[in-house]
Amino acid sequence: MATFLIPILILCPLAASLITFVSAGRMDARGIGMVACAGVGISAVISIILSVMLLSGPVTGVLQVTLWPWMHMPGFSADIAFMLDRVSMLMILVVTVVGLLIHIYAASYMYHDPGIARFFACMTLFVAAMLVLVLASDLLCLFIGWEGVGLCSYLLIGFWYDDPANTVAARKAFYMTRMGDVALLCGLLLLVTATGGSLRIGTVLAAVANGQLAPSGINMAALFILVAALAKSAQIPFQTWLPDAMAGPTPTSALIHAATMVTAGVYLIARLHDLFAMAVPVMALTAVLGALTLLMGACTALVQSDLKRILAWSTISQLGYMFLALGCGVWQAALFHLMTHAFFKALLFLTAGAIIMRAHHEQDIFRLGGLRHTMPGLTAAFVAGASSLAGLPLVTAGFYSKEMILSGVWSAHFNLTHGWTLSGPPLWGMALLGAFLTALYIFRCVFIVFCGKAGTGAAGRTSRLMSIPLGCLCILSLCGGVIEMPDTLLPLHLFSGLLDPTAVLSHTHQPAWLVMAGAGAPLAGLGVAWVLWGRSSPVMREIPGQAPVICPVRTGRGMDALYHYAFVQPFCLLAWLTRLDILNHAVTGTGLLIQTASARIFRARADFLGRLAIQATRMIRWAGHLLGLLHNGRVRWYAAWIAGGLCAGLAMAVLS
């Protein structure tokens, strides 16, 4: 099969990135947009061709291509190698197709920005890095993409660097994910040591299956990788960077911080699900953290007033669903939700971007209002995305993927050590509550923004280039889910059959009321939201925001403040205190001390010698004077001296 297409798939966006970067200031905005869309578009076409080829082949067919050896030495080998199996096929389709739609949208959205070349260079570079991440067959090669997407995310969050707040948000995102990257690096080191020198995903999983790793080693490796995934996907305790990341341009938020990059953690765990299946405590931890995150994200989204921040917290919450599914072992459901989430969240972000652009950059939902009269098209698109996010039964994609997760969670069971067990139903309950809250917060947003009396006036109209992607995403987020259905409705399992044809999940033992409950929760949320915010005289225009509990949550600054005072401030303080290098001071101080001491000694010595010399000269002069007295030139005196001396000499000779 044509494996040469895989490198070309990655090279196209990369080339587009280089061209746009080099041509900054020489090409006009239209040209740059076209180059970027062409780069991503070609790779979208290639990925569709590759998918068709892969699906027409045998069910376990995998396309492998090894480009060149990266590091080969005794005890370790890594290659720049790519692999296309069905999981990566799904991912490249999501990345390139959703990416293409977002690029088309952005070509119009960013048309008047002076930095459009830098924007598209980073966006296409991001697509290339993301493709490396999902196609790599070597974990070290995956790490290139893993860090590469982080870098692009940093560059794009801080895209409008004139405002220091944006660059602070960008750095925060990079630092927090970097901690995860270090954990991933440690996990890789552990795995490569255990497998005897290879990080090929196949080799690693085979080594795990053969029992080459001790159980503690598996647990440690899984824990390291989990930390990396949590940081990348903004789960508890790393969730604080994602809301701030909304400082970037809206297409960036749609592509990187909703559809693709933040799902890299989900992809990584799904890719290594055999490893995680052996590490039961880590799986339980994943599930619990996912459940907590989804509830926390939904609750926080409920009290936000910034349109983009609502969507950001909703992303965190939906990623929590995916982690819950991964933790319960239903990784197919996680990937399914990943796909539908990419559709509807991209749609929501792009629509929000179009709304904000037309409403004079107003992001506060309480100042927007009544937009359904002025922007009917955007209203329809947003409502489609919102109902898919809420998972309104039957008609939306989100319903099917969420249903798959819920049914998987219900039957999960963890045998922890020492008789401790954790079973699915409590987690299922949390997930169901989350589904209710999801519908509540997103329809709160819908009713406040689109119903009621008009707020900020709207201007202009959405360009056709922006409406086409919105339309496509609408269709995808409404109908993209019918390929997989709960058994209660229709035994249709195209998606899980696609991913893993050998083991189709069985849902047969599930009671029917589970599906009913899963369908009822979003409807209940919709109803409550209608009562509270949607009726012609709403019960509440605004949650009493002045309540002290709400305030820290509203701004999302509670955890931020905690981290700020617990980690950032001490670090800054210590760094500031030691900025002059204590060791340098010590050495310089010693030097000064020695200098002073030697100067003292020198002076003392000089004084001593000087005084000695002066005394000596004085004495010599005195002695000379005395001796001079003897030579007075009188013969009598000389004779007397001679006689005296003779007497003395004789006396000594006689007496001795």
Place this chain on the structure above:
Amino acid sequence: MNPLPALVLLPLMGGVLAWVAGRMRAPINPSTSWWVVLATLSVETLILGMVTFAHRAHAGPWLEHFSMPWIPAMGIAVRLDMDGLSLSLIWLSLILCFLCVFLATRQVTAHAGAFHFLFLATLAGIIGTFLATDLFVFFFFWELMLVPMFVLIAAWGHEDRQRAAMKFFMFTQGSGLLMLLSILGLVMAHDRLTGVLTFDIFTLAQTPLSPALSMLLMLGFFTAFAVKLPVVPVHVWLPDAHTQAPTAASVLLAGILLKTGGYGMIRFNVMLFPDAASRFAPIAMGLGVAGILYGAWLSCAQDDVKRLIAYSSISHMGFVLLGIFSGSAMGMQGAIMQMLAHGLGTAALFVIAGAIQDRLHTRDMNRIGGLWAAMPRLSGMGLFFAVASLGMPGLGNFTGEFLVLLATWHVSPATATLAAIGLVPAAIYALRMVNRIFLAAPRAGLPSLEDFPVRHMAVLGCIMTFLIVLGLYPQPFRTFSVPSPLSVTASQEDHTP
């Protein structure tokens, strides 16, 4: 004719010529000495290219050999040998010298002839250090590269140059004396045991020494190299020297002079005293981790661009120390890769910092800001090299760091984890620099600035390409730069034909 003495002597002669050209009354062209330097470096590159490519078929690990008696009564000979390690480090030196010559030294107008002479004299000393295999000659070159560098800093440096130069000289000279003692001790021990007075390391490597004595002698060497590398408690000279030195000298210092420390550790610690080195390894690795964390930590708190880069060098050199003493070939190769990548990346950063200082007359990051709008090319380059310095996979530094960490993990997972944690502050200092200087709101009152011209971009682009190749396809460099063991002497191969 043997190319090795030519490699050492050519820069020296070129330097004298450059000086003469600079002192000529009413020179034809004010930059005559610059052209002389360029010509010298080109010829040098030609010779080195010949050495590299003429000996592909050569089976032995030592590529070239030269020997000439100097003081026969004391067993001192001018003995030069070249293996893959020295060859790759000399290539690095030449590439960085070209970088300096194209981007930095032409701006020097005060006593340009003398400046270029000292520049080339330092290069001669460095190349000699990389080639010498006679301990006396090695020490000679080791001292030779210090003096011109001292003068370069003291005469052409920035505001606080005298103190920095003196500090640099005291530290390196003082530790050099310890090395001299060790050299003499080793020679005496060998003389007492075998009755042969020689400074030849191939012979000295065979000396049976008592564990205590070999540890003592190794520590003498280690101190000298540790000051040069630098290792944390004795790194104190480095930030000052790097900050105060003129751009070209900073590039030489960070790019190559530090590498002589790593080179010396590989050849004269690990290879000359393998047992003592392996006993000393835990302490050395601890010092390496301390260097990684301490350097990165302090780098996060600096406001002076050049000082920030200098501290990041300390952090990177910690990986080199860790790799050299990890006791495996993998760690050694990681350390060598790290030296090459750090040499290229940090040198480019110093060139960029120097260019900023030339234009804005300040190194304080609180006063520089938002250069992207005014100088997109320079800023793009700065961004790339800052990202390389934080260890982005796919660029040279990551290859070195990963191999070192892997080798360390085999020895002690906890140490490797600590060293890996050093990558977090690496991101902090690199991005802090990016967001202060390049991607920041433009500061009011910036003078109109001239961006890098295309030829500067071409030179930096070459460095960039080298880093990417080192990061993505390090295999040829890795096999190429393997140090030869001392048990195989070059002379045996040469005497047979």
